[in-house]
Amino acid sequence: MIRLRLAALVLPAAVMTAACDAPPAPVGAGPDASTAPAAPPPDPPLASAVASAAPPTSAAAAPEDAGAAAVADAAGGAAEARDAGATAAGAGQRPPADAGRAEAPADAGRVEAPADAGRAEAPADAGGERAGASAAPGAGAPPAVPAAEAGSAEAVAAEVDTIFVGKKTYLARFKQEHTQKVSGAVKKQSGTLSVEKPNKLSFRYDPPNQNRIVSDGVSLKVYVAEDRQMFVTPVQSSEYPGALSFLMGHGLRPSFTFTFNEKANFEGGPVLVGKPRAPTPHYELVMFYIDRALLAKKDPGVIRRVLIVDAQGNRNRFDFENASQPPSIDPAEFRFTAPPGTDVK
Numbered sequence: 106m107i108r109l110r111l112a113a114l115v116l117p118a119a120v121m122t123a124a125c126d127a128p129p130a131p132v133g134a135g136p137d138a139s140t141a142p143a144a145p146p147p148d149p150p151l152a153s154a155v156a157s158a159a160p161p162t163s164a165a166a167a168p169e170d171a172g173a174a175a176v177a178d179a180a181g182g183a184a185e186a187r188d189a190g191a192t193a194a195g196a197g198q199r200p201p202a203d204a205g206r207a208e209a210p211a212d213a214g215r216v217e218a219p220a221d222a223g224r225a226e227a228p229a230d231a232g233g234e235r236a237g238a239s240a241a242p243g244a245g246a247p248p249a250v251p252a253a254e255a256g257s258a259e260a261v262a263a264e265v266d267t268i269f270v271g272k273k274t275y276l277a278r279f280k281q282e283h284t285q286k287v288s289g290a291v292k293k294q295s296g297t298l299s300v301e302k303p304n305k306l307s308f309r310y311d312p313p314n315q316n317r318i319v320s321d322g323v324s325l326k327v328y329v330a331e332d333r334q335m336f337v338t339p340v341q342s343s344e345y346p347g348a349l350s351f352l353m354g355h356g357l358r359p360s361f362t363f364t365f366n367e368k369a370n371f372e373g374g375p376v377l378v379g380k381p382r383a384p385t386p387h388y389e390l391v392m393f394y395i396d397r398a399l400l401a402k403k404d405p406g407v408i409r410r411v412l413i414v415d416a417q418g419n420r421n422r423f424d425f426e427n428a429s430q431p432p433s434i435d436p437a438e439f440r441f442t443a444p445p446g447t448d449v450k
Contacts, residue, residue, distance in 0.1 A: 250358045258363035258377050261395060266356040268403050275300040275352045275405060277428035279308075286418035298425070302354035304340045305439040319441040320345070326441050335443040336450045344387030348413050357393070366392060373397060373409055388413045405430045 253259035269275070280295045296310040301322075308318035315330035325340040345353070350360040357363070361379030369376035374397030380390050394410035406428035413421040443449065 253358070258365045258375070259358065261375055261400075262357040262361070262363045262377055262379075262393075264400060265351060265393075265395065265407055266358060268400075268405060268407055269351045270354070270356045272405075272430050273302045274431050274434050275428065276431055276434065277406070278426040280424045280426075282420075282422045282424075284420045284422075286420070298423075299434050299438050300349065300352045301434050301439065304345075304353055306345060306349070306353070307438045307441075309438075317441050319439060321439050326443075328441065328443055328447070332448075333444075333446060334448045334450060344385070344413070347381055347385060348388060348391050348411060351393070351408060361391065369394075371410075374400065386416070388415050390414050404428075 253263045275298070277298050278295070279298050281293065283292045284290070294310055294314055294316075296308060296314070299307040299309070303322060304320055305322045306318070306320045308316075310316050315328075317326070317328040317330075319326050319328075320340045320343075323340060324337055325343045325345065326335055326337050328335045347355075347360050351357045357377075357379065359382070361381055363377045363379055366376040366378045369392075371394050374395045377393040377395060378390055379393060381388070391414075392410075392412040393408050394412070396404075396407050396409050399407040399409075406425065409425060411423045411425075415421075
């Protein structure tokens with residue numbers, strides 16, 4: 106039971122690192138229990154653990170996730186086929202469409218190699234450092250980012266980066282919904298997310314939920330109140346730096362390659378499917394739901410939703426509201442000491 110709770114706590118099993126040989130897979134809204142799960146990774150994602158430990162809240166599922174679900178199911182199917190010994194070519198094929206469901210994009214299970222990888226530099230932040238300087242452990246030097254073609258998903262991501270790269274803080278309300286593919290179990294919760302560059306973050310959940318996820322920039326702490334346990338890991342070894350790269354100073358384009366999710370029915374604007382440039386065991390792909398009107402205004406609320414899909418097809422969704430970039434955040438927000446008697450792992 107403890108392992109299950111952990112699986113729903115972390116940012117969506119949610120931010121950037123370690124190497125994995127699996128091709129990325131998409132996220133969606135509806136659960137699909139028709140296929141057998143792939144073997145779970147040895148260390149469950151933190152965001153997932155928090156989600157399962159917390160009591161449900163009243164966040165409603167949105168119909169626009171239908172396209173995301175198609176992409177996620179295709180990617181999850183590719184991961185399962187790979188784990189069963191299927192060839193790489195087979196894992197990248199599109200699964201047959203269900204009668205009532207949109208098909209996933211043709212490239213859902215395939216990672217394209219960026220062209221002219223050595224040509225353009227990643228955008229610089231206010232201090233002059235490259236946005237991709239915080240690469241995942243073991244990934245080597247951060248990848249150079251080619252120029253984006255006008256009108257492409259890469260161009261939209263580059264425009265989003267101009268809003269966040271170089272900014273030090275981010276503050277927003279969030280609603281979290283974690284869906285376990287095999288069982289179809291859905292856990293909902295809400296709270297406030299605070300971020301300060303580099304790599305400091307705080308998920309403060311609404312009462313009566315007492316769980317906490319806190320990073321001081323070096324160590325990430327995940328406190329599961331119900332079990333009186335706290336898990337501590339290097340922040341760069343968690344999923345957060347990647348999935349929240351747009352907030353944490355790295356920028357989207359140095360962390361992902363992008364295509365449009367043409368099947369997603371999201372009224373606000375385009376949905377970007379991000380596949381990590383450096384393989385990671387924490388997720389197969391991340392979808393970013395872009396508000397076109399806020400993008401034009403350079404508003405920090407431009408990314409209204411982040412949907413994270415892992416190798417087993419589990420989905421961790423965050424919807425953001427009332428986003429801002431305050432001049433500063435109280436340093437105490439990024440410090441946390443577990444109550445006496447807590448079992449620290």
